[in-house]
Each structure stands twice: as C-alpha cells, then as structure tokens.
Amino acid sequence: MKALVLAGGTGSRLRPLTHTRSKQLLPVAGKPILFHALEAVAEACSEAVILVGDTEAEIRAACTDPPLPVSFVRQSAPLGLAHAVLTAEEKLADEPFLMFLGDNLLKASVRPFVERFQAEGPDAMVLLTRVPDPQRFGVVVRDPAGRVVRLVEKPAVPPSDMALVGIYLFGPSIFEAARAISPSGRGELEITDAIQHLVDTGRRVEAEEVVGWWKDTGKPEDLLEANRLVLADQEPSVHISPEAEVIDSELIGPVRIRAGCRVVNSTVGPDVALSQGVVIADARLSDAIVMEDTRISGVSLSGCLIGRGAVVERGAASVVIGDSCRVVMP
Numbered sequence: 001m002k003a004l005v006l007a008g009g010t011g012s013r014l015r016p017l018t019h020t021r022s023k024q025l026l027p028v029a030g031k032p033i034l035f036h037a038l039e040a041v042a043e044a045c046s047e048a049v050i051l052v053g054d055t056e057a058e059i060r061a062a063c064t065d066p067p068l069p070v071s072f073v074r075q076s077a078p079l080g081l082a083h084a085v086l087t088a089e090e091k092l093a094d095e096p097f098l099m100f101l102g103d104n105l106l107k108a109s110v111r112p113f114v115e116r117f118q119a120e121g122p123d124a125m126v127l128l129t130r131v132p133d134p135q136r137f138g139v140v141v142r143d144p145a146g147r148v149v150r151l152v153e154k155p156a157v158p159p160s161d162m163a164l165v166g167i168y169l170f171g172p173s174i175f176e177a178a179r180a181i182s183p184s185g186r187g188e189l190e191i192t193d194a195i196q197h198l199v200d201t202g203r204r205v206e207a208e209e210v211v212g213w214w215k216d217t218g219k220p221e222d223l224l225e226a227n228r229l230v231l232a233d234q235e236p237s238v239h240i241s242p243e244a245e246v247i248d249s250e251l252i253g254p255v256r257i258r259a260g261c262r263v264v265n266s267t268v269g270p271d272v273a274l275s276q277g278v279v280i281a282d283a284r285l286s287d288a289i290v291m292e293d294t295r296i297s298g299v300s301l302s303g304c305l306i307g308r309g310a311v312v313e314r315g316a317a318s319v320v321i322g323d324s325c326r327v328v329m330p
Contacts, residue, residue, distance in 0.1 A: 001114060002095065003041035004088050007034055007102035008053030008075045017307050022055035024102045025062055026223060027289060029230035030256040030273045032062060033217055036230070037102045042067040044114040045098055049091045051075055051084050080188030082178040085170070094172045101166035105226050107212035107233065110167060116208070117169040123203035124148075124195055125169040128162045129214050137163035137216075138192045140207060148205040151192040153184065162207075164192070165214045173203055220305050227289050228271045231256060238269070252286075275308075 007024040017026060024034035034050075041048055048070045052059050056074055063070055075087045085099070098114060117125045126148060128140055134155070140162045141150040152159060168191070177197040184190045199205050215226040237253030240246060244261040251257075252269030260277040267284045274280070277293040284300040291308040298314030306312065 001045050001098060001118070002092055003045040003048045003098040003100055004051060004085070004092060005034070005037055005041060005048050005100050005102050006051045006081070006084055007055075007059050008051050008084065009078060009103065017305070021308070022058050023217075024055075025058065026217070027273065027275055027291060028105065028217065028223060028226045029234065030258050030275060033105065033226075034059065034062070034102050035067075036105055037100050038063075038070070039067050040106060040110055041098060041100050043109050044111040047071070049073055049088050050102075051088055053078060078188075080183070081191035082181060082189035082194040085174055085191070085194070086178050086189070089175050094175070096169065096171050099168040099170060101216075103217045104166040105215045105217060105230065106165065106167065106210060107214070107229070108210050113167075113169065113208055117206075120206070121171075122206045123171045123173045123198050125206045125208060126195065127165045127167045128207050128209050129165050130161050130209075131163040132161070134158035134161050134163050138190075139163055142207055146207060148195070148199055148207050150199070151196045153190050153192040162209070165210055166216060168195075173198060177201075177203075223289060223305055224271075224287060224303060227273055228287070231271055231273065249280075 009023060025032040028036060038048060045068065048068055050070055050072050052072055053075050060072060071091060073088050073091050075084055113127060126140060131137060135158055136154065138151060138153045139155055139158045139160055140148055141159050143149050174194060177194040178189060180197050181189060181193040195205060213229050215222060215229060217223050217226050231254035234254060238251050238255045240257045241259040243259035244257045246263045248265045249263045250267045254271060255269040256273045258274055258276045261274045262279045264281045266280045266282060268280060269286060271287045272285055274290050275292045278290050279295045281297040283296050283298060285296060286302045288301060288304040290306045293308060294306050294310045296312045299312055
C-alpha cells in the first residue's frame with residue numbers, strides 16, 4: 001500500500017517561524033515533524049507520495065534519506081484535502097492508500113489500522129479521538145454499530161466530541177467522491193464532504209478510535225506539547241550526541257541534545273530539545289524547542305519555541321522585535 005503524506009500547508013498559525021521554514025520541517029524532539037510522519041507510514045506502507053506546495057524545494061532537499069521510497073507531487077494551491085487527493089490521483093494508481101497529514105503526530109502504530117482496512121475492505125476508514133474542543137476539527141457521528149453516518153468540518157455546535165485525527169484509509173471510490181463535491185464556504189474541497197458523499201451514496205465508511213496520544217502541531221503551544229509527549233516516550237531520558245559538549249551543567253530528563261551543541265554552566269530540562277549547533281551558557285532552560293545555531297546566555301527561560309540563529313541574552317533594557325512576532329512578558 002502507498003501512503004499520501006501531505007506537506008503543502010503554509011503554517012500561518014506558526015509565523016514568524018514559517019516565514020523562513022516549512023511548518024512540516026519544524027523540529028519536535030530534535031527531528032522534523034515530517035520525518036516523524038514518514039517513519040509512522042513506513043511501518044505499514046511500501047512507498048510514500050509527498051504532496052508539496054510553495055516549500056517544495058525545501059522539503060525535497062530535506063528528504064535525502066527517507067525511511068521508505070518517496071516521490072513528490074505539487075499542489076497548485078492549498079485548496080483542501082479532497083483537492084490534495086485529486087492532485088495525487090495519478091501517483092496513487094487507483095489503488096487503496098493511507099493518507100497522513102504531515103503535521104500530525106501519533107503515539108500508536110498505524111499498522112493495525114492498515115491491516116484491518118486491508119482485511120475488511122471498506123471504502124474508507126477514519127481514525128478518531130475524543131477532544132475537549134471539537135469545534136476546531138472535523139467531527140464524526142457514528143451509528144450504534146460504529147459506522148460513520150455524519151461528518152462536519154469545524155462545526156460551531158459540534159454534534160459529538162469525536163474528532164478526525166488527520167489519518168485516513170481510502171479505497172479508489174474516494175476519487176469519484178472528491179470530484180462530486182463543491183468547494184466549501186472557505187473555498188476548499190473538504191475531505192469531510194468527500195467522505196460524507198461516500199456515506200450518502202451507500203458506501204461503507206468505518207471508524208477506529210486511536211489509543212494513546214495524538215497531536216496536531218498547528219500552533220506554537222501544540223509544538224511544545226508534542227515535544228513533551230515524544231520526549232517522554234524516548235529512551236534514554238537524557239540523550240546527548242557524541243558530537244555535543246556538556247560542561248559543568250545539570251541535565252534533567254527528558255532532554256535531547258544534537259550534534260554541535262555546547263552547554264556550559266547551565267541547567268537544561270526537563271522537556272528540552274536542542275537542534276544542531278545550539279550554545280547554552282550560564283542559563284536555565286526548560287520546556288523548550290531550540291532550533292539550529294541559536295545562542296542563549298545569562299537568562300532563565302521556560303515554555304519557549306526559539307527559531308534558527310537566534311540570540312537570547314541578558315543585556316541592556318532594549319528590545320528589537322521582528323515582523324509578525326509574538327512576545328509574552330512575565
């Protein structure tokens with residue numbers, strides 16, 4: 001089975017970081033989100049088709065050593081998930097496929113869901129989880145037998161608390177359904193509308209509730225929570241690259257320190273992931289994602305998402321803040 005991995009979104013809720021980097025390449029636990037997705041689909045699929053948009057060149061350049069064979073298809077504009085399915089139709093060769101949103105993280109393996117789909121042969125299978133804020137998601141209503149009877153995209157008054165987690169299994173009938181629907185009020189071909197079309201035309205749509213955590217990394221606070229979740233599952237609790245240097249410092253796991261980092265006279269952790277080339281000196285850092293080649297000195301920080309090449313240091317009381325930034329002062 002092939003996988004369709006979506007990596008074409010603009011990441012507007014993650015600006016300013018996504019002004020200069022694809023949102024799917026932002027790191028969680030020291031690894032780009034997209035790589036987490038590719039490793040997940042590699043457990044059950046033989047090949048991945050990566051759907052890209054304006055950041056195509058950056059994503060292609062990052063995928064030099066993927067965990068399974070990959071190819072790429074370009075979506076002309078972000079016109080909805082059903083439009084993404086139609087864009088990739090030729091690459092998917094009219095066969096069943098797994099669709100995985102490239103900014104989603106899932107604790108559970110997708111392999112059992114793929115195996116059930118292949119064994120039972122429904123027209124579609126959606127993965128669900130209970131959420132406290134279903135108005136942010138596509139929401140599903142099931143009948144007493146567990147089959148899907150209704151889907152609503154981001155409803156103002158949610159009919160249930162069961163949300164789509166951004167991982168789907170489809171048979172070839174999804175292409176016909178995607179062609180049969182019209183754009184929504186926001187101008188997109190919604191995958192919820194396409195699946196509803198399958199239901200309304202008598203097709204069989206099954207649902208499975210995921211076990212364990214799931215995270216949509218669409219906002220800064222989501223990235224930090226995903227970082228905490230992934231780090232908590234990793235062993236050892238404190239992982240230091242052999243090419244990193246830690247001097248006179250305390251590390252409180254979970255912590256992940258990549259190659260080229262230097263930590264001096266500092267306390268780092270818990271829930272910290274340092275990308276390559278980060279320097280921490282005379283500082284205290286917890287609950288943070290710090291991207292490549294950043295320098296932090298003389299400060300105490302917690303709950304931080306810090307971009308590439310940044311400098312955070314103690315100094316005179318002057319502040320320079322770039323375009324589209326958000327600053328929250330204690």
